[in-house]
Amino acid sequence: MTRKAAIVGGNRIPFARSNKKYARASNQDMLTATIDGLVARHGLAGEQVGEVVAGAVLKHARDFNLTREAVLGSQLSPATPAYDVQQACGTGLEAAVLVANKIALGQIESGIAGGTDTTSDAPLAVNDDLRKVLIAANAAKTLPDRLKLLSRIRPGQLVPDQPRNVEPRTGLSMGEHAAITAKEWEISREAQDELAVASHHHLAAAYDRGFFDDLVTPFLGLTRDDNLRPDSTVEKLSTLKPVFGKGEGATMTAANSTPLTDGASAVLLASDEWAAEHKLPVWAHLVDAQTAAVDYVHGGEGLLMAPAYAMPVMLARNGLTLQDFDLYEIHEAFASTVLSTMKAWEDPGFCKEKLGLDAPLGPIDRSKLNVNGSSLAAGHPFAATGGRIVASLAKMLHEAGPGKRGLISICAAGGQGVVAILES
């Protein structure tokens, strides 16, 4: 006998463009502040929750027990257990699924799922050759041996290894991968720019009507996402030069791709009983989730197309069609990713050959898509995006009334994808 986990609240710090407001904040600083904001909003100071699950995509070696350390630095009871997860950009949503599953199984009554990422305070690794010499020198038994080894250090080895936003198996950046997919699906520059502009306008309007008053807590003087451009227009965006893809057909610019961003988010999940005991209204339940992965290395599929594969599996399991939802949240890693994914679901050939379906999944009503903005406007601190989407969608469904359904689709590096259904 399982039960469905309730989403009762969320918190995030405003997302900041790389090397701006949060340049000196660590993953742990941001996650701790985010948990503390969640604790304050829900009156949980000193309380023990069942489990805190969070992660970061870009991690320092010192971040080995990141979530537990954040809990210890937070206002939660130190008796709150925690663990880290990492599934690239799917981290935040996957963390929520993991917490929800334990609640569904009755193993915990409450939990916090989150994610944090900094591209500013990124880890720099010691050059691999240098690292090997240093390890050997450390293991050497005599001083002469040690000096001999150290004498092998060359200036070139002193340049640190920087983390790169590339797929290890292809050497291509995520943007370059997305550009290939965009070209394949013939996604126009204009369609991408329109999606980006809508994201900015929706997010700005949501801020203005106070939608984020109980979803965001300012951090280090930042009160709104600093990537947000409320006055963005298609005309303005059309003047930008493409940054991904090559030559004539290149359509992807800095504006219709998400920028590198710093930030953190957290979602509070619980059993209905726990929520009632704490007088916390249930925003929505996490109904189901599905992951998928594609062979983008040799299989000829786009790096970010995995959610397209996860979706029909989850829909079939729940006896739903793609049109049975009131709201859709498709993570805007790139505008072209959203558009390619939707185009694929509408394509009879793709749905038949790749997904093995008799009929295409069909179109999504664009007026129900990312209605309060998404990553193109807010920014995308990798592991924090899932928590941002889950909390926002749950609140939107709650505002829309009982029985409303929402769909989440998030693509991730390594050719992976996570999708989920929420219902108020």
Added chain:
Amino acid sequence: MSDWYRDFANSGIGSTITKQFGLPRPVRLRRYTPGQPLLDGPALVGSAGDGRLRAEVESVLKEDGVTVLSPVTADGERGTKVAAVVLDATGVTTPADLAAAHDFLAPAVKRLGTNGRVVVLGEVPGEAPSPALAAARQALDGLVRSLAKELRAGATANLVYVPSGAEASVPGPLRFFLSGRSAYVDGQTVTLSAADVPSADGGATPLAGKVAVVTGAARGIGASIAEVLGRDGAHVVAVDVPAAGQALAEVANRIGGTALQLDITAPDAAARLVEHVVERHGGVDVVVHNAGITRDKLLVNMDAARWNSVLAVNLQAQLDMTQALLDAPGALKDGARVVAVSSQSGIAGNRGQTNYSASKAGVIGMVRSWAAKFASRGATINAVAPGFIVTEMTAKMPFGTREVGARLNSLQQGGLPVDVAEAIAWLAQPASAGVNGQVLRVCGQNLLGA
């Protein structure tokens, strides 16, 4: 925040110099800490005329373990310092009777120690059937205000008017004016009314089980109010604008409360507050309207934006939220306490603050008007008007202006946010049921508008 001048005046050389030159000699005020006795020494209790409250006063003092000395026994113990002097002047019926007040107070006040307390209880002048009676009762007001100005070394004098039938309302206010909670309340008059007052005072946590909303709680006086209400046992819903959210969360977490980010001037703010307190807390017991802004300019130079924003935050939002809480079933619990933060500027006016003073005077009109309606629900609504309170804001004032501003009161020093918070927390107590529609200044008897 440290008071360098006070510390200097209390040092060896500073003491000599300030004495020699007749400079102000402020002392470190005795402020309340949990577990502190009501008084640090005995109290002298006396009457002028045939008062009716002396037994009540003595029983409150004895309940709190205070040794009560009467003027007769006091003669035998000349020289012992006393911590408080309480005069029951409800028996004063003619101006001639006031001589008895003088006869008691003069030797008694001489024995008052550092941070001593003088509390005078009188009958309400407005209810007097004859001019002579009204004159005699009103005279107490002048007596107490002047005595407050004569007292030194942190001592205060305050007057409580007790109409007949309101005897049960006396213990709470009496304890407040004697205790360290009223450290910066001086030369004030409070008029009690008859009310259902609980017999127990709640001990160290008089607000246990209560839910309190505090607006403007992210910093300054608001944060202090939240902390003191939390200390006294309340669950505090700390409200502030979303932009102040980080500081607000820190305040809420420090006191185990809840943070609510809300722009109180938003069109749906009152509705959102009501929904929050009903859904999350099953209603609210204490509401402190503290949020306030200043946009100073001389009237002739003031634009509409400055005028409107100050009136919207400081006055209209208080009216809207209070009305919404009154209207929504279950939002404002029976016996609720609303405390609105006014200001000395709302009483005395202040150059460059026509908008601010208008809003803060408006707050006084608001609580007086609503008092009867609140009384009918067993609730109260009062205003607290802070004087010169040392905050981040005053720290930015020019040195001279700040130092002079801080000394122009009977206690010769600026107050602290906690002084305002203590007064509010007292008004929020169940035992303050008989204090309604009052405006309490927390100003150390500031010369402005006194």
